[in-house]
Amino acid sequence: MDFGFTPEQEAWRREIHDFLKDNPPEKFPTQSGEDSWGHGAFSYEFVRLLGQKGWIPLTWPKKYGGSERSNMDLMILFEELAWARVPWAAGAICWSMANSILDMGSEELKQEFLPGIGRGETILWLAMSEPDAGSDLLALRTTAIEQEDCFLVNGQKVWSSLAHLSQYGFLFVRTATDPNTPKWASISTLLLDKSLPGVTVQPMVSMLGDVFHTEVFLDNVRVPKRHLLGEKNQAVLHLAKTLEFDRFWARFPKARFCQRITHDLVQYAKETRVDGELLSQQPGVRAKLVESAIEIEACRQVFWNIGWKLDKGMPLTYEASAAKVLADDMGLRFFDRGMQIMGAYAYAPETDKWAALRKNMRRWYLWTAGDSLAGGTSEIARNTMATTGLGLPRK
Amino acid sequence: MDFGLSEQQEMLKKTARDFFKTELPKTAVKEIAKDPRGYPPELWKKMADLGWVGLALPEQYGGSGASFMDLTILMEEMGRACLPGPFLSTVILGAMTVLDLGTDEQKSAILPRVARGELVLTMAIAEPHAIYRSDFFEVEARHVAHHYTVSGTKLFVTDAHVADYIIVAAKTKGGVTLFLVDARSPGVSCSLLPAMAGERQCEVKFDGVRLTRADMLGGVNRGKDYLEKVMQRAAAARCSEMVGGAEQVLEMTIQYAKDRIAFGKAIGTYQAIQHHCANMLNDFDESRYMTRRAAWLVSEGLPCALEVSLAKAWVGQASRRITSLGHEVHGAIAFQHDHDMHLYTKQAVVGEASFGSSAYHAEVVAKELGL
Ligand SMILES: Cc1cc2nc3c(=O)[nH]c(=O)nc-3n(C[C@H](O)[C@H](O)[C@H](O)COP(=O)(O)OP(=O)(O)OC[C@H]3O[C@@H](n4cnc5c(N)ncnc54)[C@H](O)[C@@H]3O)c2cc1C
Numbered sequence: 001m002d003f004g005f006t007p008e009q010e011a012w013r014r015e016i017h018d019f020l021k022d023n024p025p026e027k028f029p030t031q032s033g034e035d036s037w038g039h040g041a042f043s044y045e046f047v048r049l050l051g052q053k054g055w056i057p058l059t060w061p062k063k064y065g066g067s068e069r070s071n072m073d074l075m076i077l078f079e080e081l082a083w084a085r086v087p088w089a090a091g092a093i094c095w096s097m098a099n100s101i102l103d104m105g106s107e108e109l110k111q112e113f114l115p116g117i118g119r120g121e122t123i124l125w126l127a128m129s130e131p132d133a134g135s136d137l138l139a140l141r142t143t144a145i146e147q148e149d150c151f152l153v154n155g156q157k158v159w160s161s162l163a164h165l166s167q168y169g170f171l172f173v174r175t176a177t178d179p180n181t182p183k184w185a186s187i188s189t190l191l192l193d194k195s196l197p198g199v200t201v202q203p204m205v206s207m208l209g210d211v212f213h214t215e216v217f218l219d220n221v222r223v224p225k226r227h228l229l230g231e232k233n234q235a236v237l238h239l240a241k242t243l244e245f246d247r248f249w250a251r252f253p254k255a256r257f258c259q260r261i262t263h264d265l266v267q268y269a270k271e272t273r274v275d276g277e278l279l280s281q282q283p284g285v286r287a288k289l290v291e292s293a294i295e296i297e298a299c300r301q302v303f304w305n306i307g308w309k310l311d312k313g314m315p316l317t318y319e320a321s322a323a324k325v326l327a328d329d330m331g332l333r334f335f336d337r338g339m340q341i342m343g344a345y346a347y348a349p350e351t352d353k354w355a356a357l358r359k360n361m362r363r364w365y366l367w368t369a370g371d372s373l374a375g376g377t378s379e380i381a382r383n384t385m386a387t388t389g390l391g392l393p394r395k
Numbered sequence: 396m397d398f399g400l401s402e403q404q405e406m407l408k409k410t411a412r413d414f415f416k417t418e419l420p421k422t423a424v425k426e427i428a429k430d431p432r433g434y435p436p437e438l439w440k441k442m443a444d445l446g447w448v449g450l451a452l453p454e455q456y457g458g459s460g461a462s463f464m465d466l467t468i469l470m471e472e473m474g475r476a477c478l479p480g481p482f483l484s485t486v487i488l489g490a491m492t493v494l495d496l497g498t499d500e501q502k503s504a505i506l507p508r509v510a511r512g513e514l515v516l517t518m519a520i521a522e523p524h525a526i527y528r529s530d531f532f533e534v535e536a537r538h539v540a541h542h543y544t545v546s547g548t549k550l551f552v553t554d555a556h557v558a559d560y561i562i563v564a565a566k567t568k569g570g571v572t573l574f575l576v577d578a579r580s581p582g583v584s585c586s587l588l589p590a591m592a593g594e595r596q597c598e599v600k601f602d603g604v605r606l607t608r609a610d611m612l613g614g615v616n617r618g619k620d621y622l623e624k625v626m627q628r629a630a631a632a633r634c635s636e637m638v639g640g641a642e643q644v645l646e647m648t649i650q651y652a653k654d655r656i657a658f659g660k661a662i663g664t665y666q667a668i669q670h671h672c673a674n675m676l677n678d679f680d681e682s683r684y685m686t687r688r689a690a691w692l693v694s695e696g697l698p699c700a701l702e703v704s705l706a707k708a709w710v711g712q713a714s715r716r717i718t719s720l721g722h723e724v725h726g727a728i729a730f731q732h733d734h735d736m737h738l739y740t741k742q743a744v745v746g747e748a749s750f751g752s753s754a755y756h757a758e759v760v761a762k763e764l765g766l
């Protein structure tokens with residue numbers, strides 16, 4: 001057992017830290033969201049800079065531009081980026097989709113996509129959900145009929161995050177339309193070029209008042225055959241893995257992100273006096289901050305444990321689902337406490353140094369309404385934990 | 396970073412699990428709870444023969460030279476088995492303190508006999524008006540001529556009624572000092588306190604107990620800082636027991652959910668039950684990794700004040716949630732004495748309160764956060 005980091009890992013952490021000091025994330029223009037990791041902020045410029053550093057393909061094989069580093073190194077990178085609250089909302093998602101390409105793509109497909117993703121120039125979005133296929137994803141209706149030279153795609157996707165800023169969709173489609181074929185053997189993954197004729201991306205305004213999701217309409221889109229990822233009709237078998245990556249990596253930085261905000265809130269509480277008393281001396285405020293600190297660390301340890309398992313190549317069963325539930329429940333309670341700590345002052349005039357924290361807290365709180373749904377709902381994840389993880393009977 | 400157990404740790408865990416399965420059925424645990432001694436000396440002797448009492452003591456004192464981490468892996472199994480008796484008090488509170496602070500004579504006199512299972516030790520810290528903060532101690536050791544006299548009342552002293560030696564933390568001029576007191580010394584009296592699980596806690600009164608410098612552990616006024624270390628060790632060890640207990644609760648609850656039929660189906664098919672079980676699993680995993688990290692830091696002698704308190708605060712609450720859901724899934728059957736579930740429920744509740752409640756450790760966390 002060893003819960004420490006090696007000197008090389010410590011040095012790696014410092015290297016990232018120094019890089020972020022030289023390139024303060026808040027100085028980059030953003031095209032979406034305002035602040036924070038994973039809560040919608042996105043900056044092309046920042047993501048490309050990460051690409052230039054070679055940090056997007058960190059763990060990939062050398063021949064695709066990677067440097068074959070360990071998952072541990074990637075986790076350290078993610079934690080530092082989260083602490084600095086960098087604007088790369090789609091980062092982890094892109095990373096997990098790139099992993100799927102590495103995993104099941106043809107050599108041709110890897111050569112076509114990976115270098116661009118690695119440079120931070122190709123951004124992908126996840127196009128799974130449909131109006132009548134959310135949790136029950138296999139009910140999806142978008143079809144892709146194989147023709148001589150292409151797949152002819154018709155249908156509609158919804159909740160496609162950041163598609164308006166991306167170039168390619170990771171698209172789930174029905175390729176076998178015979179009603180006697182079981183659903184699990186009828187779905188395929190296509191890499192959808194957004195600029196193809198027949199693709200319409202319609203931004204959706206969220207409850208925060210800005211655009212994060214889009215609706216994607218597909219009208220006789222001719223997707224070249226080489227953009228089929230993995231075997232035809234076999235996407236469901238791969239889906240578990242794609243989602244596992246998504247659930248794990250997209251949430252891995254959350255604990256560290258929340259620790260950063262706790263750090264800021266502690267500072268705020270130590271400098272803010274209400275009714276003659278510092279907030280940091282008020283028992284209710286202290287209790288909320290401490291509860292958060294404890295819960296965040298509990299969550300973080302589970303994520304590191306899973307990362308360690310991934311690194312060792314150990315099989316995962318329920319872990320990614322468990323991590324998703326933990327992180328999203330934790331976040332929900334965390335931002336709720338954050339709002340309570342600020343109380344009425346969450347809406348104070350935006351003139352002092354805490355203005356950004358207040359404004360972000362209001363945004364982050366609203367975001368938690370979506371967190372437990374994104375990437376598959378927490379109920380579905382608990383079902384997976386109980387059946388796949390604990391072996392409880394399905395019927 | 397490496398979350399895995401070593402081969403030896405896996406072996407130790409397995410041996411301990413098998414041993415307790417045969418040597419300590421739950422019927423025996425329930426019987427022992429009625430025995431005023433609170434533990435079976437024969438079992439204690441067998442554990443000593445297996446090298447467990449002296450596991451983390453150096454070989455020169457008859458121990459096996461294993462680490463604190465190894466010890467906590469063993470203690471997970473003790474928690475799973477609901478082992479009653481003075482293991483934590485003798486080993487963690489007593490022997491490790493003597494090892495750290497004792498003179499060569501003290502170590503040679505005490506430790507080999509501990510390892511052989513011949514001595515029970517404990518430590519007296521808390522008082523009626525001071526749970527663990529030594530600034531508020533009232534038990535005092537007065538320096539009179541060439542000796543010290545100790546007077547006052549200590550509370551929640553685990554296993555003092557069967558202890559051969561009690562390490563007492565007493566106020567001395569300018570600080571706190573630890574003394575190794577023969578439990579049969581004139582002026583020491585002990586009475587059992589109310590118990591929830593099979594634990595034995597005592598009120599120990601010191602009435603002018605006469606001691607000399609040779610009975611001191613670690614010198615004058617060395618006690619305050621050292622007590623922090625004792626607390627960290629004990630809290631980490633307690634968490635390990637609670638994690639072992641929680642694992643057993645999780646496993647028996649899953650098994651029950653698979654076996655129990657209601658409305659023509661196993662209750663484990665109902666989503667309400669499935670989600671209870673999933674929540675138990677998450678609480679358990681978090682508890683285990685928090686605890687192992689804290690124990691590892693203690694074991695390595697690294698700074699661990701924050702991590703131990705994070706773990707104890709979390710595990711205290713999480714194990715209660717786990718037992719509470721365990722009861723829910725079991726229905727009324729687990730409300731009965733014959734069932735084993737309540738042993739864990741009680742163990743979790745007592746564990747939460749010992750060596751710093753969740754509230755106590757939350758305050759440590761607050762300080763560590765800079766609040
Ligand atoms: C912030 C955010 C980002 C998203 N990003 C993307 C994206 O990039 N790409 C994409 O394709 N999709 C995305 N989604 C969509 C997301 O995957 C779906 O919202 C999710 O799968 C749930 O589907 P639904 O909203 O249709 O809810 P429904 O499936 O209709 O579920 C409604 C409720 O019923 C529960 N429920 C459903 N089935 C069961 C069951 N079997 N057992 C127990 N409870 C059940 C659900 O848990 C939920 O509470 C995003 C969603 C959000 C909120």
Ligand SMILES: Cc1cc2nc3c(=O)[nH]c(=O)nc-3n(C[C@H](O)[C@H](O)[C@H](O)COP(=O)(O)OP(=O)(O)OC[C@H]3O[C@@H](n4cnc5c(N)ncnc54)[C@H](O)[C@@H]3O)c2cc1C
Pocket residue numbers: 655656657658662665666667668723724725726727728730
């Ligand atoms: C303190 C106490 C006093 C009692 N007093 C009396 C009394 O005076 N007289 C009397 O006759 N009985 C009494 N009972 C028994 C009580 O009514 C039953 O315990 C209760 O109905 C549950 O039945 P069970 O214990 O067999 O659990 P089970 O029915 O086996 O249930 C086990 C678990 O499965 C869950 N479960 C079962 N079916 C479903 C489902 N369809 N969907 C979701 N979850 C499900 C339950 O909620 C529970 O969590 C008492 C019980 C207690 C604890």
